[in-house]
Amino acid sequence: MTAVDREATIRDLLPLVRQIARRVRRVVGAADLDDLIGDGSIGLIRAVDTFDQTRGTTLELYARRLISGAMLNGLRRLDPVSERVRRTIRRAEERRYALAQERGTLPAFAEMERSDRALRRARTAAHRQAALSLDAPLPNGRDALVDYEGNPSREIAARARRRELADAIALLPERQRRILSLHYAGDLTMHAIGTALRVSPQRVSQLHLRALHKLRHSGLLP
Template sequence: MNACEAPALTPAPQVTEDLPWIEDAGKVAPSDARALSRLFLQRLNVLEEGTPEYQYARNTLIEMNLSLVAFAARRFRNRGSGDMEDVIQVGTVGLIKAIDRFDLTREVEFTSFAIPYIVGEIKRFFRDTTWAVHVPRRLQELRLDLARSKEALVVELGRTPTVKELAAHLNLTEEEVIDGLVAANGYVAGSIDTPGGDDEADDGPKYADTMGDVDPALDLFEDLHALGPLLQRLDDRERTIIEMRFGREMTQAEIGSELNLSQMHISRLLTRTLTKLRTGLLPA
């Protein structure tokens, strides 16, 4: 099969007569996945949860739309916390939530509905991941106790306390204190101004020099991808006004003059249309 061709669809063997059998859903082209996703979501809505038919429909939906997760994950590739495999995993959780919560009656494209869920899960992952390495919770809590004890002993002794003194103050063994001090090193990631190569000279290359930046085109693509289906549902006049205002950057007075309408009327139409678009973008 040519690499550019969509995978062949044949009736599902012993699954459900209403759905095509997709041997490798991950190879379905995004353009085909959009139409197929709607078909599978329609069936998922009426199938009994836990049945083989339900599991096939749900699992196929997940695999067909993993490209959405990969697309969203690329926005976070330079965050520096966790690897991309972790990001893909939490993004997939967002995709699954979107599949389980999608409402066909809202007439919103599934891709437009799913992206906010996927991005939300990834953002939550980065917000909750503050440690540079995985550290057991008991050691995370010990780090705080050590910090408080060190401050108190510095005031009392007039100098930095030793491991033995910290152990006595916390009623711990010296080995436990050492474990806590080592674990504390996992809380602070290295500075981006740290030399990035073997040359440690001050004027040498830094890690910051190798870091990429967020591509603003990704946000623009996501916004346009989500708005596309909503714009198609506007009437001709609404689409024309949106195109004149934001595509041709015309003023409301210029639009009114060309359409033979008052500026106030154009303002009301524009406000109503933008409200309709914003409402359509909101998750359920």
């Protein structure tokens, strides 16, 4: 399937995402329709990318299962622990920069984790919840995973950088996290993301740039 065919297939199946989202919302009244559509769109992308027509099922049936699963996973993320996780990391960031002013150097999160179990648990949870796959291409066009075989110190530094990137992504607003995921992990254009989230491509571009600005401001992107 070409990139053009892939995007056209995803666009054609987006009404299915909205249909399932409305059904889920009727069952789970507190669910936000836009959030359901965003999570379902991620499931749809996975369905299109992993569909195997030799397994005796149609793409629509396969997509229904992955779309529903993605929405349910999204609902699980609404648990209050998610906000506690982000609050813990935000407070740790504040302490971290305060220490940097005192010492003149920015302490590593790993150093802070040694004396703060709550932070260690929060960062572990944040890595699981981060919407952006860190194996996807980063905004600067390079892969997050680099082969550092034979150079353990560079590998350790790269892993630490990925963890800090996951922390920063976890602190982004939900819609910005979703746009990064759909664009970099899902490889969708701004227009296709706008269709999925029911906003204009211009609005998607604005939110995308805001997310990148925040990550660059954190020193995690060039």
